[in-house]
Amino acid sequence: MSSSFKNPYLLITMGPTGSGKSSLIKSVCEHLKLPITKNKILIDDLVVDNPYYKKKVKEFLDTKSHDELIKLFETGDTDLQKTFNNFYFSTRSQTFCYKSSRYYGQLLTNDDIQFNKDNEKLTLTKDFAYEENKRFNCNNTNDIKLKKLIDKHKSFVLETMGTSFPDWLVKIPKLANYQIIFAIPGVNTCKLLTRNKTRAITTLKHFLNDPNNTEPPRLPTVDERIYKTDVKQIISTFNTMIKQNNKKYRLLIFNNNIDYQPMTLVYDSNSSNNSNILETIFDTNTLCKRWES
Secondary structure, three states: OOOOOOOOEEEEEOOOOOOOHHHHHHHHHHHHOOOOOOOEEOHHHHHHHOHHHHHHHHHHHOOOOHHHHHHHHHHOOHHHHHHHHHHHHHHHHHEOOOOOOOOOOOEOOHHHHHHHHHHOOOOOOOOOOHHHHOOOOHHHHHHHHHHHHHHOOOOEEEEOOOOOOOHHHHOOHHHOOOEEEEEEEEOOHHHHHHHHHHHHHHHHHHHHHOOOOOOOOOOOOOOHHHHHHHHHHHHHHHHHHHHHOOOOOEEEEEEOOOOOOOOEEEEEOOOOOOOOHHHHHHOOOOOOOOOOO
């Protein structure tokens, strides 16, 4: 595959939950004629795969009937949202997250909690011994994975919501020789809310039927007001990048509104002028109809 990119690349995929950030990788690589990398930085994977998260979710689900759970997921119950957020963030910051550690998935000791706090600003610059790596929570484990890829000059993908610009990332000195690409898939916001609800219920049903071999569910925000606030901030972040870019980064926008069809490129900073396309695609101003169960 011929590519104009001579150096390794960093692809930063941005967008709200359910917009298709994972599928976006293939579309970007095809457009830019890049080899698809298997190197991905996504902290959600570390959390969802963590035995502690699976254990807490299963313990909670076992306290309710299947019908009751499906109803709670359909309505986006506020208390349920708080419960799942607590499972997620406690797993992310308070458990051993290094898979080869014999303590993997267990709660951190007080000493290890302090160890993580002391080193959280150093994980992208300091080399840690193998035994030290095993002590890290998911946040720091993710950063160490990122550092190793950069040290080895590897291409990789980093997935983020995009409510703010990742200044901390692009300023890492060793990324100076990387080709940095930002890409976002646009989807109608009302469609996204329905898609997220459907996906959460499907994941829930699969987990209830086979908790040992399937991914535990997460509960994305289905509150229209909160979700649209996040989408508007993501749009604002990307539009600011377009205005300030000066060809420093490659910026791409894809339309992902048609289910089961390839995404369509609608903006490329190297050749496009229509920088207001995100507002049109996401359409956050239209009031969503209340979806039916």
